[in-house]
Amino acid sequence: MLVLLLLVPLLAALGAAAVAPQGLSRFIALAGSLASLALLPLVSSGTYVLQWFSSAGFAFGIVTSVSQLNLLLLAMVLGIAPLVMLYSFGFMDTLSQQRRFYAEMLAFEAAMALFAMSGSFITIFIAWEFLSLTSYLLIGFWNERESANAAARKAISIVLIGDMAMLAAIAVMAVAFKTLTFSGVIAGFSADPGAALVSVALLAVAALTKSAQLPFQEWLADAMEGPAPVSAFLHSTTMVKAGVFLIMLLLPMISGAGLAPAISVFGLITAAIATTNALKERQVKRVIAYSTVQELGLMIFAVASGAVIAGVFLFFAQSFYKALLFFSSGAMMKATDNEDITQISGLRRNRVLYVATIFGVLSLAGFVPFDGFFASSAIGSAFSANLAYYVILNAFGLLTSFYIFRWFLFTEQRDEKARDAVGFEAIPRSMSYSAAALGVATVLASLGVLYFMGTFRMPYAVASNLVIDPADAAIVTGIAVAGALSSYAVFRKRVGVMNIMANRVLYSRWLFNSLYRAVAAFVLGMASGAVMLERGIDSAFRGIGMSLYGSAAFVRRISYGEINYYVLTLSAAMVATVVLVYMAR
């Protein structure tokens, strides 16, 4: 079956949800996303071109391509979507917002599905633009909050840089390679190395913006201003992976242009910055957001360094537990009306959510038999020959386990406040059960390792297959346990949470005195370094903005309304133009 038909239920549901009564739109959204998922097994692989228009001998078409990689992303997007919609049943309980919310979610899902199936740069650009637009709308969904508007603006400002970079790359490639399909460009890029380098660099900028990588990582943490289902859908499973996906698709071209090492380094540095941020962060969803940035960085690092299949496996495995952690973060915020992990407690009051969250935490930390364990082991095995990388990756593993247990240990403990308990018990079933479904998925996804070891093929030939060395698996497990234990020792055994709550300063002072003070000082130093770097980047962006506004004020002065001045300008301009012609001749 034609893959574009997958969009039909989504678009139909979008139309219906936009006009339906407020209360009905959620059922339409769920039905639409389920229908689209139901059609997925019928999709036939191969490339298909839907002619759009042609101009001056150049034909433009909507090109779809279905390879195993495309199907993987499609399955992830369409598979998670119904769960997110179901979760939203409980989360978005303000009736007056529902129609807009579900319409925007469906529009986003359609854009993401189009992205996942696109086979040419024009098609991917269209999807890419719609992703930017819909994500802007969704991040700023609660537009009565100024902070949400600011976050949405920041996100779109950064992401649009990527959009324009992609458009520029398309322009270059259209001329240099005379084709815009992925297969055509990958086959023909070596004919013009210069154009290949320019376009790959531009595409890399696009990918890095979308996947929130250095130096564009700023927007993702702020994007947590959006509702939790949005974070779970856009910022863990789908949109932020678009950039990684693009790098995966174009890897032969990236390597051919010699940019793969640079990109892998970008990924690694981003992962380091994000890890330190996650260690310090107290806002419940932002911890997960930084963790996402970290894992995206690792994926990019793995793929660009040649461990392609291991990267793809992490790409796949991460979806489930990350969405799950966002689900439970959202539930916590809803139950306690609080965003600070040190202020939240009582997660264990809700059994289903509690167990599901444990699954997610264990998976991210790298415990058997969850998919996160297999992904970490696979990446570890891929880099076991390179000691430096191996140590760095395992250090990330340790810190990941540490921060996610910090997140968990704060939030799960027995609470003194009865209010929170009531809140957790009142969490709607749709929320806790969709989280539970993801908890099951994160176990079942472990079986995916068989698929990735066996039948999975990239669209191009890759050097290495997926291997998991038992020794690496043992190290991953050991490190996960070490991280968990040290987190437990730091945050549960030694000091009461109430103290931390009472005094923020105490936190650092106490850390300083602790057994881990050396580590902590190092981590804090790294983190503040990262913060400074972030500030620098932020102020650079602001500087560009300010200078634009400054020149705007100057230009404004030019046209201040006196007619003789205009005529003078006009005469001067003519003289200048004549001079220009002389020079041009």
Next chain:
Amino acid sequence: MMYAMYAFFALLAALVLGNIALLAAYKKEWQFALNGIVLLLLVILVSYLYASGQDSVYLGLVSVNSFSMFFMLLFAIGMILANALYYEFAEDYCELAMLGALMLVGMYLVSGATTLVTLFLGLELVSMPMVFSVLLARRSLESAVKLFIMASVSIALFSFAMALALGGAGTLDLGQSAHTYLMVFVAIIFIASMGFETSIFPFNVLIPDVYEGAPAYLTGTMGGMSKTAGFAALLQILILVFITYRSAFLVVAVLSVFTMLYGNIAALAQKNLKRLLAYSSISQAGYILIGIATYAPDGIAGALFQVFAHAIIFIGMFAIVAWLETRNKHTIDDIAGLARENRLAAFALTLFMLSLIGLPFTTGFIGKLLIFLSAVNNGLLWLALLGIINSIISIYYYAKPIISMYALEERKRKARMPVRAAMVVVFCLLLTVAVGVYPQPVITLVGAAAAHLFA
């Protein structure tokens, strides 16, 4: 075939004479009906003439071919929309309709000119009625005077260039002029002369003042139609007379960069909605110039597509602005929460702006795509990249009003848009999206028009 052509001229004559006659009766409704019917007939006839592949010259002065018929289609449709807006918002509909009919004739003369004299006459007929139209709105005296002075300067320059061309080449026929050294300077003067109407930097410093000062229902006609006519004239001159001087096109490229930059950067600082749109219209002219600077059929076709997109979008936008003006809303702050008051207006304005940014499945996207690709195709990669950078800048000033419209303000009462204005908006909106989704007919149209220039 010949009869169709005569019918075409007869319709133009009927439009002008009918309007003059009815002006004496001063019956608003009759005149509106007359304009509507004649312009609709004109649209049909022009489509027929286009479809029949007519390519002939009449009296050695004007021509009917795919280039002029493309523009006439746009002008006739635009004039219908303009009439609806005049009727809805203006106090002096009868006079405005008559002046509009004269302008339409001028626009035909510009797009169908085969000699410089016809072009000159056409340009006068386009700009002078506009001056009087602005003058009719009593508040806009300053704006009218500015428009008048700039139009006179432009026309004076044009006649000067014409005199030089006649002296240099010995003929006023477009396409017949000999390519002498003098002609490069003539080209520059022509560009300067038409830089006013088409808002090319630095001949455009007046445009924002005029746009702001004139009533919005006229601004739509200025931005949507006078400018289009200016581009028709510019293309005629540049391509037909100066075909051998590539350096003239380099000048166009440089001017396009400055025009884009000027429009986009100045737009950032604007608080008044009409000024913002004026600067955005200037930056759009910059993109159009990229296509022209390629000096190739595909680039010109892209430019023509963008001219089409720009005209429709600006007429639609100014229909909304004209309505806002009647409610005394002028600045971006004034339209805060517009979505609560009138969904159509907010949605349409948003979509028009997104189309100007280049949202896929709208005309703005196709136009920019064609222009940028043709620029790269014809060795102007640097120009395409500058255009793309300018597109980024433009997002920031379009975002401001869009966000402000959808920001939650205190509960506002619903406000209804007058039905004719709403119809204009809906028509422009549908056209922007429909052609964006299925652009092939318009691409064929502009492709044929561009090919005719090079024939």
